[in-house]
């Protein structure tokens with residue numbers, strides 16, 4: 001028998017993992033700084049320092065509107081949230097600490113979910 005070709009992951013099954021993971025990020029107790037876009041008018045300097053703002057609500061919108069072609073683009077946006085946070089906030093600040101905890105959580109869950117696929 002010819003061995004069946006490795007089943008290609010269809011984009012929607014790839015993105016299903018992204019939806020699961022985003023829901024877990026949003027439910028995390030340290031998610032509060034990232035749930036909505038940083039208010040550029042009320043956070044002095046943010047607009048100048050952070051060239052590509054990103055947040056979990058925007059990521060959810062992009063998932064719903066099929067703006068991610070694959071998991072990679074989703075991961076890039078999630079990491080943008082954490083990279084922006086590290087750039088703008090001191091490591092020992094409230095928001096800086098939340099960002100480090102959220103990044104550790106994301107990295108752990110992503111590898112767990114990917115190993116399962």
Ligand SMILES: Cn1cc(C(=O)NCCCNC(=O)c2ccc(F)cc2)ccc1=O
Pocket residue numbers: 032033034035036038039043084085088089095
């Ligand atoms: C990532 N980042 C966030 C802020 C920031 O000021 N973010 C808003 C905090 C206030 N938002 C809340 O407290 C909140 C939001 C939603 C919710 F469901 C419960 C509480 C500033 C710099 C920065 O780099």
